[in-house]
Amino acid sequence: MGEGIYIGFGGGKPQALDLKRANRHGLIAGATGTGKTVTVQGIIEGFSRAGVPCFVADVKGDLSGLALAGSPQGKAHDIFAARAKEIGQDDWAYADTPVQFWDLFGEQGHPIRTTISEMGPLLLSRLMDLNEVQEGVLTIAFHVADKEGLLLIDLDDLQAMLGECAHRADELTTTYGNVSKQSIGAIQRSLLQLRTQGAEHFFGEPALEIDDFLTLDDKGRGIVNILAADKLMQSPKLYSTFLLWLMSxxxxxLPEVGDPDKPKLCFFFDEAHLLFDDVPKAVEEKIEQVVRLIRSKGVGVYFITQNPIDIPDTVAGQLNNRIQHKLNAFTPRDQAAVKAAADTFRANPGVDVATVITELKIGEALVSLLQPDGSPTPVEQTLIKAPSSRVGPVTPVERGVLIQTDAIGAKYDSPVDRESAEEILTAKTAQATAAAAAAQASTDAEKQVAAQAKADAIAAKEAARQQATALKEADREQRDAARASANSPWSKIATSATRAAGSSIGRQVANELGRQVFGSSSRGRSSGGGMVGSVLRGVLGGLLRGR
Incomplete structure (x- = not known):
């Protein structure tokens, strides 16, 4: 049999996966409940014992049982022991497999993170379901960030970078092509949807170091990296995009190694059809390229799916090691799948594939594997070997203990937030706002001084006007008072008397008055007093006549 991974017994001989051809990829297919998971579990155990690390997405949680040895009690033990005896597996025994648990959400394993820059615009566009125009705008945002030394680490960084591009839309349109705010708005809305799916846990630091997937334990066994994918499956695009990123x-x-004696890593992609659902042509080409070329890096990729026709022909043609469990033929699509599966196997005159494929029992499969010379073996109906580890999930307590005691430790458990695009652009915006505020404050102060000067001028002008009005009013009142005084009866009497005193008659009257007044005899005073009265009467009469 040579050195290889024991799969089972079929066609009268052991069926084994040759380690030198294990990097030529494979397909494990079959309807639900036909034994695919147990088959995968046994293959992973074989790779680990051969010193080949593995990565597997655990969709249902069952593969976590790899971490613990199976139990020699219960119904399952009887079935497995009987299978080992049936296929002559004398060295079969229960054993554990070294594992490391991972979880994008950091709940059932160590967090797996990557940066926005490492993900790249193509996969992000796939993840956000962007159209070609929006993908072009996203590519421009990445280019500008790279050119200006802005690190895109998490979703906050990308959101800030898109905001910067919107602010500079006219400038960037002139340099790189149309950058519309409508497209940027659509991308921003897609980012919000990613946050609701929990993608913000995936983007950040410390980012995963691939070397941590390529380790051995102290016994030389390859460590199996198990991704808890039950919650992740609720976001199918995030699940498929993450696994495509990991393969990329x-x-x-990894360096080029050609065809090594054994793989450096084997990658198991459960629910593989999700990788190809509604996939744009550019992404499908990316998958095909990675699968075709990654074997030269010493990595084997194994797709696990219910129906083999879920895998595009361009990819399926590169899957050389095939294990096909039972397929149903109830619908036209099922029948097409049966025919397609039958046509892909190397024919065996002793096996009617189209018939047998619908009649396989649980734990049986049609197997065709690459031989050391690179050619596939004729298809054989094979009894799959029993696993050595526990069939079924570990308990939460067991998982917690395994996480705390594995080789990774707390390396990825605490996030790191270093200065990146979001912080730099926020600081830049704050500086611009402060400068604008300072300039505005200076302008406002100048405006305030000018407004105060204008107000002072208006006030001075009003005061002068009021003063002039007051002076005019006072002058008018003075003239009115003078006119009123001149027109009064006593004023007229005084005026007439003054005029009379200046005439000759006045002087005579005055003299006479003097003699009469200043005479010494009583008789003279008496007669003089009469003369005064006559003179006064004459004066008054003259005044009256003059009036």
Missing amino acids: ELFEQ
Whole structure:
């Protein structure tokens, strides 16, 4: 049999996956309840014992049982023991497998994070379901951030960068092409939807170091990295985009090794059809490229799905190691799947694939694997070996203990928030706002001085006007008083008397008055007093006549 991963017994001989051909990828398919999960569990155990680390997305939680040895009690034990005896697996025994638990949400394992920059605009556009125009705007935002040294680490950074692009839309349109605020608004709304799906937990630091997926335990066994994907499956695009990103990172970071004696890592992608649902042509081409080229990095990719026709032909054609569990043929689509599966196997005269594929029992599969010379084996109906680890999930308490005691420790448990685009752009905006406020304050002060001077001038002018009015009023009152005084009867009497005193008659009267008044005899005073009365009467009469 040579060195390989024991799969089961079929066609009168052991069926094993050759380690030198394990990087040529594979497909494990079958309807629900036919034993796919147990098959995957056994293959992963084999890789771990051979010193090959693995990564697997645990959709239902069942694969977490890899961490603990199976129990020699219960109905399952009887079934597995019987299977081991049936296929002649004399060395079968219960054993655990070293694991590390991961979780994008950090609830059932260590957090897995990456940065917005590492994800890139293509995968982000896929994740946000952007159209071509919006994807172009997002690409411009990435380019501007890179050019200006702005780190895009988390969703806040991307949101701030998009806001900056909206503010500079006219400038960027002239340089890079149309950058409309409508497109930026649509991308911002998509970011909000990503937040509601929990994607903000995925973007940040410390970012995952791929080397932490490529480790061995102290016994030389490959550590199995199990991603808790039950909650993640509620956001299918986030799930598929994350796994595509992870494969892309492996492809970009690992060195070329050609065809090694055994893989550096085996990647198991459960519910693989999600990767191809409503996928844009550009993303499908990206998947095809990664699957085709990543084998030269020593990575084997194994797709797990219910129906083999869920995998596009361009990708399925590169999956050389095939394990097909039972398929139903109830619908036209099911029948097409049966035919497609039958056509992909290397023919075996002793196996009617189209018939057998609908009659397989639980724990049986049609198997065709690459031989050391690179050619596929003829398809064989195979009894799949029993797993050594627990079939079924670990308890929350067991999971907690395993997380606390694994080799990763607390390396990824606490997020790190260093200065990036959001902080830099916020500071830039604050500085611009402060400068504008200072300029506005200076302008306001100048306006206030000018307004005060204008008010003072108006007040002075009003005071002068009021003063002039008061003077005019006083002058008018003085003239009116003078006229009133001149027109009074006593004023007229005084005026006439003054005039009379200046005439000759006046002087005579005055002299006579003097003699009469200043005479010494009583008789003279008496007669003089009569003369005064006559003179006064004459004067008064003259005044009256003059009037």
